[in-house]
Amino acid sequence: MAKTALQFQHNGRDVAIFVDGGTNLLVALRELIGDMTPKFGCGQGGCGTCSVLIDGELHLSCLTLAETVAGRSVETLDGIKDGPNLHPLQRAFADNFAAQCGYCTPGMLMAAKALLDRNPQPSRAEVVEAISGNICRCTGYEPIINAVLAAASGGRARA
Amino acid sequence: MPVTVKTFTSTHDAAAALSSDRSARYLGGGTLVMRALNEGDISISTVVRASDYAMTRIDASGSRITLGAGVTFARILAERDLAVLHGPARSIGGPAVRNMGTVGGNLFAPVPYGDFTVAMLALDAMVSVQGGLGGREIPIDEFLQSRDRQTGVLVLAISFARPGSTEAFRYRKIARIKPKGGAVITLAAHLPVNGSRIVGARVALGSMAPTPIRARAAERALEGRALDTSTISAAAAAAVEGTSPGDNALASAWYRREIVGVHLRRLLSGQE
Numbered sequence: 001m002a003k004t005a006l007q008f009q010h011n012g013r014d015v016a017i018f019v020d021g022g023t024n025l026l027v028a029l030r031e032l033i034g035d036m037t038p039k040f041g042c043g044q045g046g047c048g049t050c051s052v053l054i055d056g057e058l059h060l061s062c063l064t065l066a067e068t069v070a071g072r073s074v075e076t077l078d079g080i081k082d083g084p085n086l087h088p089l090q091r092a093f094a095d096n097f098a099a100q101c102g103y104c105t106p107g108m109l110m111a112a113k114a115l116l117d118r119n120p121q122p123s124r125a126e127v128v129e130a131i132s133g134n135i136c137r138c139t140g141y142e143p144i145i146n147a148v149l150a151a152a153s154g155g156r157a158r159a
Numbered sequence: 160m161p162v163t164v165k166t167f168t169s170t171h172d173a174a175a176a177l178s179s180d181r182s183a184r185y186l187g188g189g190t191l192v193m194r195a196l197n198e199g200d201i202s203i204s205t206v207v208r209a210s211d212y213a214m215t216r217i218d219a220s221g222s223r224i225t226l227g228a229g230v231t232f233a234r235i236l237a238e239r240d241l242a243v244l245h246g247p248a249r250s251i252g253g254p255a256v257r258n259m260g261t262v263g264g265n266l267f268a269p270v271p272y273g274d275f276t277v278a279m280l281a282l283d284a285m286v287s288v289q290g291g292l293g294g295r296e297i298p299i300d301e302f303l304q305s306r307d308r309q310t311g312v313l314v315l316a317i318s319f320a321r322p323g324s325t326e327a328f329r330y331r332k333i334a335r336i337k338p339k340g341g342a343v344i345t346l347a348a349h350l351p352v353n354g355s356r357i358v359g360a361r362v363a364l365g366s367m368a369p370t371p372i373r374a375r376a377a378e379r380a381l382e383g384r385a386l387d388t389s390t391i392s393a394a395a396a397a398a399v400e401g402t403s404p405g406d407n408a409l410a411s412a413w414y415r416r417e418i419v420g421v422h423l424r425r426l427l428s429g430q431e
Contacts, residue, residue: 004164022162022196022206043197045190051255057233058255063193065186065206067164114254132339133253 008069010035011079019066026050026061029076037077037106041135048134049107052076058114060133077106080113089113092151093144100138107134112148121152162196166208170289173209174313178291183207185313187229188259190252191267207313214263214315217241225318228263232275235262243321243328247278247347250332253339263314266299267306270366271341271409274332276303277371280363281347282328284319288312303370327351331426332365333418335409342366343410344419346426355385362394366410367402367419376400377423386427395424 003018010033017032029035029052041047043062050062053075080087086094089112099105108131115122115130122130127148128141136144165183167173177183183205186192195203214229219240226235232248235241236257241248251257251265251274265275266286276299284299290312299317302309322328330347334340345365350357360381362374376397384390404415425431 020161021164024193024197044194045252045256045259048253048255057258059258060190060255062197063189063259065164065189065193065208067166068189068208111254130254133255 004067006067006070008071009073011075012073021067023066024062025052025059025064025066025069025074028066029061029074035076035078039103039106041103041107046135047104047107048111048131049104051107051110051134053110053114056114056117058111075110077109080109087113088154089116089148089151092147092154096143096147096150098139098143098147104134104136104138108136108144112151115148116152122148124149162203163205164208165205166210168210170209170211170214170313170315173207173211174289175291176205176207177313178311180205181311184310185209187261187264188231190256190260191264209313216316219321222321223318224321225316226262227316228261228314230262232257232260232262243325244275244278246330247275247332250274250330250334250345262317266302266314266317267310270369270405271343271407273371274342274345274365277345277363277365278328278330278347279317279319280371280373281330281349281361282319282322283349283361284317286314287316287318288314300373303372306370322349323351329426329429331422333422341409344404344415344422345371346419346422348423348426350381350386350427352386356383357381357386357390358383362398362423364398364402364419367404367415369403369405372402374398374401374423381427388428391424391427394427395420398423 006019007016019028026038038052038061039049041049045060045063052061055072089109093099111131111134127145165176184192184203186206186208214227216227218225232251235244235248280299285296286299286302287296328349332345333343347363349361351359360378362377364374365371377394380393380397398420399416404412406412
C-alpha cells in the first residue's frame with residue numbers, strides 16, 4: 001500500500017516522513033523521527049504517557065492519526081529543555097521526587113506544560129484537573145502535584 | 160495492518176465514501192477509531208475524514224443550539240453560551256481527551272463512555288446525518304436504537320432547544336475515579352416547568368443498556384406533577400424499569416440496578 005508524504009514541525013524543526021495509512025503519531029515520532037520521549041502505554045487513550053502538544057494543545061499521540069498533523073507544530077518532551085539546561089518543570093520534578101520509574105513522566109510534564117502555558121499560577125485543584133488524564137503507578141500523585149506547583153511559583157525561565 | 164485514509168473537503172463526498180464501503184469508518188477526534196486500529200481491528204480498512212468547516216461550527220446564539228459533529232468537548236467548555244453543557248463536557252476524560260473527543264463521535268461511544276450523548280438524549284436532540292442518498296434529521300432516541308446500522312452514515316451535527324432555565328436541566332455522572340473515569344452510570348434530566356407542573360419530562364440514563372436510553376417509566380411518574388417528595392420517590396422507584404445494564408470492571412449489572420434509583424432521587428432533589 002502506498003505511503004503518504006507528511007511534513008510538520010517537530011519541536012520547531014521542519015521534518016518530512018513517509019507514513020503508512022493508519023499510522024498513529026506516536027509511532028511516527030518514535031520509529032520515523034527517532035524521538036523516544038513520548039511513550040507507548042495503553043494505546044487506548046487511558047494512560048496519557050504519549051501526550052504531546054499539537055499547536056499548543058494537549059493531545060494523545062497514540063490516538064492521533066499521523067496524517068492529521070500535516071503543516072502543524074508538534075512539541076514533545078524532547079523539545080522543552082534548553083540545551084543542557086532543564087526546563088523549570090523538569091527541575092521541579094527532580095527536586096520534588098516526582099519521578100520514580102519515570103514512565104509517566106513525559107506525559108505528566110507535557111500535561112503540566114499545557115497547563116502552565118495558559119495559566120502560569122494554577123491552583124492545586126487546577127493542577128489535579130490538568131493531570132487527570134495521566135496515570136502514575138509509582139510515586140503517587142502528591143509529589144507530582146507539588147512539583148508542578150513549585151515550578152509555577154518558582155517562576156519559569158522560558159515558555 | 161495499513162488502512163487507506165481518504166480525506167474530503169465536502170461532507171457530501173465523505174458521506175458517499177462511507178456509504179459505499181462497509182469497512183470504512185469516519186475518523187473524528189480519533190478516540191474511538193484510532194483506538195480500534197491500535198488494537199488491530201481488521202474490520203476497518205478505510206478511514207474517511209472531512210475537512211469541511213461546517214463540521215466544527217457552533218451556533219448557540221438563538222433558542223436552538225446546533226453543534227457540528229466535529230466540535231470537541233474543550234470547545235464547548237470554552238463557550239460561555241454553552242454553560243448548560245459544561246457539566247457533561249467536563250465529566251469526560253482528561254484535558255487531552257477533551258481536546259480530541261467530539262460530539263459526533265460520542266454518539267457511537269460504547270459503555271462505559273458516551274456521557275455527553277446521555278445529556279443530548281435528555282434534551283431531545285435531533286441528529287443531522289448525510290447518507291449516500293441525501294441528508295435527513297433523526298430524533299436521537301431513534302438514532303441510538305439503530306446505532307449499529309448507522310456506521311455507514313456521516314453525522315453532520317446535533318441540535319436541540321436551549322433549556323428554558325438552568326434548573327430545568329440536570330446532569331450527574333457516577334464514576335469511581337474523579338475527576339476522570341468511565342461511568343458506573345450517567346443520568347441527565349430535562350424538566351421544563353409550566354406553572355408548577357412538569358411538562359415534557361425527559362430522563363436519560365447511560366451505562367444502563369448497550370446505548371443511552373430514556374427512563375420512560377420515570378418520565379411518566381414526573382409528567383404533569385410538581386417536583387415534590389412523593390413525585391421524586393415515584394420517579395426513583397421507576398428508574399430501573401426497562402433497563403438492561405451489563406457487567407464490566409467498573410460495576411456489575413446488579414449494582415447498577417441497585418443504585419440508579421438512588422442517584423435519580425439525588426439528581427431530582429438537587430443533592431450533591
